Amino acid sequence: MSSQYNLTSNEKNVLIALENLKDASPDELADKSEMKTETSMQAAFLLEEKGLAQVDETITEIFELTDEGKKYAQEGLPERQIIDAISGPTSMDELKDKFNPAVAGIATGWLRRKGWAGIEKGMIVPTSNAEKGEDEKILEAFAGEAKTFEELGADKKVINDLIKRKLVVKTENKKRKICITSEGKELVVAGITVEEEVAQLTSELLKSGEWKEKKFRPYNIHTAPRPIYGAKIHPYQRLIDEMRRIFLDMGFTEIKGEAVQSSFWNFDSLFQPQDHPAREMQDTFHLSSRSELPLEYKDKVCAVHENGGETGSTGWGGKWSEDIACRNVLRTHTTSLTIKYLADNPEAPVKAFSIDRAYRRETIDPTHTPEFEQLEGVVMDKDMSFSNLLGCLAEFYYRMGFEDIRFRPGYFPYTEPSVEPEVYVDGLGWVELGGAGVFRKEVTAPLGIKYPVLAWGLGVSRLAMLKLGLKDLRQLYHSDIDWLRKSEVCQL
Ligand SMILES: N[C@@H](Cc1ccccc1)C(=O)O
Numbered sequence: 165m166s167s168q169y170n171l172t173s174n175e176k177n178v179l180i181a182l183e184n185l186k187d188a189s190p191d192e193l194a195d196k197s198e199m200k201t202e203t204s205m206q207a208a209f210l211l212e213e214k215g216l217a218q219v220d221e222t223i224t225e226i227f228e229l230t231d232e233g234k235k236y237a238q239e240g241l242p243e244r245q246i247i248d249a250i251s252g253p254t255s256m257d258e259l260k261d262k263f264n265p266a267v268a269g270i271a272t273g274w275l276r277r278k279g280w281a282g283i284e285k286g287m288i289v290p291t292s293n294a295e296k297g298e299d300e301k302i303l304e305a306f307a308g309e310a311k312t313f314e315e316l317g318a319d320k321k322v323i324n325d326l327i328k329r330k331l332v333v334k335t336e337n338k339k340r341k342i343c344i345t346s347e348g349k350e351l352v353v354a355g356i357t358v359e360e361e362v363a364q365l366t367s368e369l370l371k372s373g374e375w376k377e378k379k380f381r382p383y384n385i386h387t388a389p390r391p392i393y394g395a396k397i398h399p400y401q402r403l404i405d406e407m408r409r410i411f412l413d414m415g416f417t418e419i420k421g422e423a424v425q426s427s428f429w430n431f432d433s434l435f436q437p438q439d440h441p442a443r444e445m446q447d448t449f450h451l452s453s454r455s456e457l458p459l460e461y462k463d464k465v466c467a468v469h470e471n472g473g474e475t476g477s478t479g480w481g482g483k484w485s486e487d488i489a490c491r492n493v494l495r496t497h498t499t500s501l502t503i504k505y506l507a508d509n510p511e512a513p514v515k516a517f518s519i520d521r522a523y524r525r526e527t528i529d530p531t532h533t534p535e536f537e538q539l540e541g542v543v544m545d546k547d548m549s550f551s552n553l554l555g556c557l558a559e560f561y562y563r564m565g566f567e568d569i570r571f572r573p574g575y576f577p578y579t580e581p582s583v584e585p586e587v588y589v590d591g592l593g594w595v596e597l598g599g600a601g602v603f604r605k606e607v608t609a610p611l612g613i614k615y616p617v618l619a620w621g622l623g624v625s626r627l628a629m630l631k632l633g634l635k636d637l638r639q640l641y642h643s644d645i646d647w648l649r650k651s652e653v654c655q656l
Pocket residue numbers: 496497498499576579598599600601619620621622
């Protein structure tokens with residue numbers, strides 16, 4: 165009969181021990197079954213799953229005096245010490261002289277709260293005969309020991325006040341009681357034979373041939389094993405690596421650069437007017453440091469801004485200020501890296517990308533953080549066209565697993581035409597993922613670039629949110645251990 169339950173010898177021992185125990189404590193059970201407490205409890209839990217035993221847990225709240233509580237239990241609460249010591253109006257200074265200033269300080273608040281004294285013109289004036297309060301009775305009731313609520317005969321509110329005063333602490337005491345169920349009893353009555361079981365086949369057993377006589381503990385293939393969380397790369401980093409791989413596979417070179425950039429490279433070289441709202445204090449992290457302007461480009465960039473230079477454009481008009489262009493900022497987009505790279509490498513062809521952090525003064529909310537990653541890229545070559553740009557982006561998103569892609573017209577001061585790529589996500593609809601376009605000649609000409617430049621800057625964290633099914637961007641940066649453990653390395 166017992167075979168139907170597939171009991172281990174430990175479980176059998178515990179079951180037999182339980183037959184004559186009533187509401188056993190873990191120690192009693194360990195004693196009776198002649199096993200370690202931990203092993204016998206483990207067996208008891210397994211028996212409970214099989215309906216043969218029952219483990220009840222009760223949690224008792226235990227209260228204890230803190231060191232300060234013990235002191236006041238002996239000497240009296242500060243307000244008691246003081247009210248007993250004064251007979252008429254007394255000044256605070258006098259109290260502080262006579263008593264420890266901390267005691268005097270604590271006492272005055274409580275004297276008023278308890279209605280034992282008032283404060284008039286800076287004097288403490290006793291107003292009642294200060295009968296012994298519930299809190300004082302409880303402090304006495306402890307008699308220096310840890311006690312339960314019932315033993316103290318306490319009122320919840322009074323105990324809580326003492327806890328708030330840090331005179332009493334609460335701990336929880338877990339007690340377990342184990343008993344046999346009627347099914348368990350039936351099983352024992354029907355007879356259980358405890359045989360020695362072998363849990364592991366060893367080379368000794370094999371060599372000696374002993375294995376033939378041994379009884380092996382059967383595997384229970386129905387219990388779920390404890391999950392093992394192996395070390396793994398952060399899911400966000402994994403996605404970033406995947407994006408990097410895609411561009412490397414497409415023949416792009418990765419570029420890196422400084423987080424601190426001059427306004428010149430972050431804005432001016434990209435034909436962003438100096439009064440553009442994105443350059444305002446509330447949108448950009450401005451730094452107090454400055455950079456030298458690159459001599460070979462600064463006059464040409466100046467001319468393009470003021471009157472279009474030799475590009476045929478009218479420029480933005482007004483006076484371009486070197487002083488503004490020198491000011492350093494935390495790069496607001498990684499386009500500052502690609503434009504500088506193009507200036508340093510003006511010969512075609514160029515295929516470069518960067519995945520890195522950008523900084524904007526955003527108020528933090530589920531879809532905005534002041535630091536975020538961008539995936540930036542440029543292609544410069546003879547005969548490059550707008551369709552090459554769309555093809556390149558479509559290929560990237562396709563490789564990331566998005567099949568429905570569309571492009572909406574967009575606007576950036578440095579590109580013409582400009583688009584905003586969007587991908588379709590079930591349940592969310594079309595989601596905007598960044599910006600792209602063909603650099604204007606106002607951008608390329610001052611840097612000596614002769615061929616068309618396709619450029620894009622895509623939101624990496626947005627894409628990660630979609631891929632990881634997150635509703636809050638901040639989760640990417642939180643390192644919530646539970647989420648990290650459960651995140652899947654590959655989706656089945
Ligand atoms: N820099 C733009 C994106 C962009 C890059 C390159 C070309 C066009 C647009 C942004 O941060 O939103």
